[in-house]
Amino acid sequence: ETGVTQSPTHLIKTRGQQVTLRCSSQSGHNTVSWYQQALGQGPQFIFQYYREEENGRGNFPPRFSGLQFPNYSSELNVNALELDDSALYLCASNMRGQGSYEQYFGPGTRLTVT
Amino acid sequence: DQQVKQNSPSLSVQEGRISILNCDYTNSMFDYFLWYKKYPAEGPTFLISISSIKDKNEDGRFTVFLNKSAKHLSLHIVPSQPGDSAVYFCAAENQGGKLIFGQGTELSVKP
Numbered sequence: 001e002t003g004v005t006q007s008p009t010h011l012i013k014t015r016g017q018q019v020t021l022r023c024s025s026q027s028g029h030n031t032v033s034w035y036q037q038a039l040g041q042g043p044q045f046i047f048q049y050y051r052e053e054e055n056g057r058g059n060f061p062p063r064f065s066g067l068q069f070p071n072y073s074s075e076l077n078v079n080a081l082e083l084d085d086s087a088l089y090l091c092a093s094n095m096r097g098q099g100s101y102e103q104y105f106g107p108g109t110r111l112t113v114t
Numbered sequence: 115d116q117q118v119k120q121n122s123p124s125l126s127v128q129e130g131r132i133s134i135l136n137c138d139y140t141n142s143m144f145d146y147f148l149w150y151k152k153y154p155a156e157g158p159t160f161l162i163s164i165s166s167i168k169d170k171n172e173d174g175r176f177t178v179f180l181n182k183s184a185k186h187l188s189l190h191i192v193p194s195q196p197g198d199s200a201v202y203f204c205a206a207e208n209q210g211g212k213l214i215f216g217q218g219t220e221l222s223v224k225p
Contacts, residue, residue: 004157042203042215043158056210090157105157
């Protein structure tokens with residue numbers, strides 16, 4: 001059973017650019033959630049995808065968007081990057097209907113915006 | 115607004131002693147609370163949870179206490195071990211099944 005993987009591990013982008021982060025869900029999981037963890041803060045929920053559709057969104061602007069693919073892998077896209085977007089981006093997967101404690105997190109992608 | 119708060123950014127404890135990590139919340143509609151542990155370069159991993167209808171849940175060295183009237187929960191680790199050194203996040207599950215995390219407390223257990 002493979003765990004949740006994310007790529008790339010680290011990324012440096014310039015303000016105004018666009019970025020795509022990738023996540024492979026744990027085998028058998030059909031729901032993926034994305035979180036942003038700023039330095040010194042806890043993870044903040046961005047959005048969740050189930051069956052390739054957005055299923056709930058946190059307080060993030062539309063320039064944060066996502067995709068979920070038929071194989072349940074997922075992408076997080078951020079347009080018009082701002083300095084405050086610098087953070088660790090975590091994805092987590094689970095089977096829909098399971099409790100939150102069944103949510104497995106990947107190691108994250110560290111994004112730095114300069 | 116910060117619905118889940120961990121007011122202590124760090125805690126240092128001697129090996130063998132008890133570690134107590136605290137968490138406060140503002141929304142009385144939360145019905146599930148969880149603790150996660152995070153090592154550097156790894157994602158958070160689930161540690162222990164408690165339903166809002168209970169006041170205590172125990173799993174080995176880890177016990178979580180919930181005081182609903184005070185909107186407060188705590189995680190007790192006893193005895194603490196050096197391998198417990200990590201960042202601990204408290205989280206609450208809202209009605210939509212989404213997690214709201216606190217800021218985290220960095221625990222350091224000294225040999």
